[in-house]
Amino acid sequence: MSFSVTAPSPAARWIAGLLVALYAIVTLLPLAWIIATGFKSPADAIAYPPKVLFEPSLEGYVNLFTTRTRIAEADFAALPPPGTWYEEIVRDQGMVIAGPSRYGERFLNSVIIGFGSTALCMVLGTAAAYAFSRFRVPLKDDLMFFILSTRMMPPIAVAIPIFLMFRQIGLNDTHLGMILLYTAVNLSLSVWLLKGFIDEIPVEYEEAALIDGYTRFQAFRKVVLPQAATGIASTAIFCLIFAWNEYAFAVLLTSGTAQTAPPFIPTIIGTGGKDWPAVAAGATIFLVPVMVFTILLRKHLLRGITFGAVRK
């Protein structure tokens, strides 16, 4: 025990802990409910009172990944017994599998666009941040203001001319178009964050490298990059989460080939009313990776979330 006049008393700590834990549990309920609903049968999902204990079912997940149809009763009776467990689940609903749903494609699009834009943003952002940190670049002081002002525009407002521009050059509804767009949206904040990380690396290291005969570029690659790796990684995660979650541009600029998961998941409907277990299953698969990431990398994420305010 340290003797400090300002440290909170054990009782105060206890009460604080209790209140925070209470808030955390309440705030996690909707998330727990999403995950639980994904494993409910449709009847259990809409039961009253809401069911906390239920018999787990994979119907939601099967419905998420398949499209199903009803066939004539005679044909249905004449079918051979179901060959797989998921066929059996569909048969129990009185239907047959017609084919795969689009969820897999949409999820893959989210992966391609998310990782593609993050990679591009890191390449461009690290280079620009290094230049801003080490050289005299005109407009340097306006950077923060510029970042703030690009964030002020509602995405819908920017989407109008981007829609026109993309249509003109054939980038509408393409992976490349979305990657470029998300890169641009993330870039200003990334440069800001990365500059902070690179500022912390002592210039002396590079100067030593330069005296040793490294070129500027070699010094950047072999001295600065390894030192900034943690900063780059945490900025990258931040960009990835933005691109992963983005909805407004995705819903306006993509409809078919390049549509990502966020605009797709809300459109999942079942036969006769919304298929909530399937929606919840789709949401779970989409959200859980981010939750895991957040828990594993909490220390590194905080700086990105608070736009570097934590550091100052």
Add this chain to the structure above:
Amino acid sequence: MTHAPMEKLARATPRPVARRISGLSDRAIAWIFVAPSIFLLLAVNIFPLIWTVRLSFTDYRVNRPNRDVEWVGLRNYERILTDDGIWATMQATAHFLIWTLVLQVLIGFALAFLINRKFRGSDLWTTAIVLPMMLSPAVVGNFWTFLYQPQIGLFNYAIGFLTGADPASFSMIGDVALAPWAIIIADTWMWTPFVMLICLAGLRSIPESIYEAAECDRASKWRQFWTITIPMALPFLMLAVLFRGIENFKMFDLVVQLTGGGPGNTTTLTSIDLKREAFERWRTGYSSAYAVILFVTVFGLASIYVKALNKVKER
């Protein structure tokens, strides 16, 4: 290594010469490093902005590309500023903005204050609280419609359980009076952690020695809170309000999935209205003017606010 002879030569020569031989000048490197970023930002951020301003003076419609485009001067702006519907939208946005800020600042600061007591396991609980804000607002917003279902929804059930009201007797999304609160509750649930994190940073930046000095002067805890904690954390609080204010002024994904702007127009925030004008009614010129007005509004408000913020910081 192919560089080896080059490096040997470079090491043998004085530095400036070495650099000229074995690499580009700093100036060239600076340009090569910055140019691609600038180019992309110009192409995807600045150019569209200029185009929007240009379109805002025309009657262009995306869905009729063959029609002649006419310059209409300031007529779009005039029509927007005199439109009653837009003022209703602005009011809905203001209601949403003010209440989310008030709730998020109060709850966020309280949580940060409690977490700063450094009790056992505070890291774990902080991470748990942060989770909602990391998730996709559209996907989560869509699921909140399920939580808000009369009778079967978890939210209605919880309210019924706590207050004794019949969970089937009210619909958060379908009711004109309740829908504005439905979006405020969901947004507060999602974004309070953000305010909390910034407040926590603020509280942690206050040096312990100030409290120790106050303790020596026998200042009460209550007095310490109002004369040390609040003033020192204020710039951070204001920063949180700025970020949340800008974000919620643009709010689209969460609300459009939750209520779609309804019932009626009660939760039609400006972004949702703008989306309807631009991508459903296809009034491109008109909606461009709308976008410019929104941008100028945020920009103006934010500039005034940043000035105030800087004054607080200087104190």
